[in-house]
Amino acid sequence: MKRAFCGAVLAVAAMAAPASAQQLTDDTVKLGVLTDMSSLYSDINGPGAVIAVQMAIEDFGGSLNGKKIEMIQADVQNKADVAATIAGRWFDTEKVDVILGAGASSSSIATSRVAADKKKIYIAPDPASSDITGKLCNAYTVHWVYDTFALANGTGSAVVKAGGDSWFFLTADYAFGYALQRDVANVVTKAGGKVLGEVRHPINTNDFSSFLLQAQASKAKVIGLANAGGDTINSIKQASEFGIVKGGQKLAGLLVFVSDVHSLGLERAQGLNLTEAFYWDLNDKTRAFSKRFAAKHGGKMPTSVQAGFYSGALQYLNAVKAAGTDNSDAVMAKLKEIKWDDPVFGLSYIRADGRKMHDMYLFEVKKPSESKGPWDYYKLVTKMSAEEAFRPLDQGECPMIKK
Incomplete structure (x- = not known):
């Protein structure tokens, strides 16, 4: 330093x-x-x-x-x-x-x-x-x-501050999903929120209906999507079909990329908070x-x-x-x-x-009426310095770092 x-x-x-x-x-x-x-x-x-x-x-x-x-x-x-x-x-x-x-x-x-x-x-x-x-x-x-710590610090923290104090996780069943759920859950509980449950799905899942029904039944204010890519796109699309957001629950896309928003379209993705290291129009x-x-x-x-x-x-x-x-x-x-x-x-x-x-940057996906053209999808909410976003060096249990 x-x-x-x-x-x-x-x-x-x-x-x-x-x-x-x-x-x-x-x-x-x-x-x-x-x-x-x-x-x-x-x-x-x-x-x-x-x-x-x-x-x-x-x-x-x-x-x-x-x-x-x-x-x-x-x-x-x-x-x-x-x-x-x-x-x-x-x-x-x-x-x-x-x-x-x-x-x-x-x-x-x-x-x-x-x-x-x-x-x-x-x-x-x-x-x-x-x-x-x-x-x-x-x-x-x-x-x-x-990494998952920065995503939790950005998106997870923002959703909790906005009132999302009870969570249910829809988690990809491998190392990434576990780490993302863990890091976001830590942010939620430290802020006084509660984790009401979780369900894990296989990578590259086509049918999320049973997983989404469990999330819906939990009555959690926030359904945290601890997945990525095609899994995130499919879970958001199918959540829309189930009327989950209309029913009062909020989706938190914990790892969302501009390509995902492009696939979803602004009509479905509008209002999502997401944390990124880069945006083409920054x-x-x-x-x-x-x-x-x-x-x-x-x-x-x-x-x-x-x-x-x-x-x-x-x-x-x-x-x-x-x-x-x-x-x-x-x-x-x-x-x-x-x-x-x-x-x-x-x-x-x-x-x-x-x-x-x-x-790192916290963005919100624009409404269709706010977009000025193709790929104009994000508006900046806040910038986080590297030291604010990423896990402190002495807290990661890296064996190369002396205590």
Whole structure:
């Protein structure tokens, strides 16, 4: 926390290394994009993540002092065993220097473990579980965009303050859902609210009727949706069909992306509070990046996760250049050395536990009458500093952090 702030120009200058010092394995820097290319999270990351990394490589200059920069990709299928197998093969036989992505929290945790075992860098824009920089932290993983603690601090806290003091959770039945429910429930109970119950659903569920009926029967003021992507979209659509909101209960989408709002439409999504690290229309820099991205991705604006792939890939390449090598320990030291003005997230730095720190934002989804055109979906409620949004360093049980 005592490190001085370096602007973008100073950061690049400080990270510069002479061309003669470059020592690259196989004379190549190789980035692996391992994410959900075909399932319920593919609109959040997927093909857009690949485009974002390609953009980062292009913006970096396409090569590193004449040395090649390559990218490969694979579909993680949101399965831990698939993630571990691909990560191991990439690191061992395909000479991948860094993996970005890894889909669901469970498959991301598996990738993080492989990265630690192989002493290779893993940058995680996809997952949400705050355990990645908590009890499961390691020296080779950086959690890049958001986490369940920040989501709870943002959306959960805002809903409680607005009078939502009794909750029932509709939770995805895997690591991400458990972590999100836990972190939001802590916020609710600390604020004097009550958790009346929970129901867990399998990932990629099509029929939410039985789960929604249990939530409706609980009489909780708030039904917290501790799920994401297609599961969030389907649960909100089906809740509308059941008349849950009309009956007086409020839905809290605890992890909602701009792609979800686009799929739902403003008529269904209006009024939702959501916490994000990025929004395409936030400032001149985000607009410039997003319009370039949309031109390459069928007019679709980037999600915060896709922006994270761009940011993570670009800063990784800057760190390799600064270190003069693609050796993981040297590159990670450079990544954690400075603060920088990130082109999509603003002032950023990486903590000792691997948490990338930047501002977070609480948004409200606009009414149809408030939107001025396609993708004009959010209005800003408040900005949270990184230190306000993310879990304090000494509270995460990260074994790398001394008490």
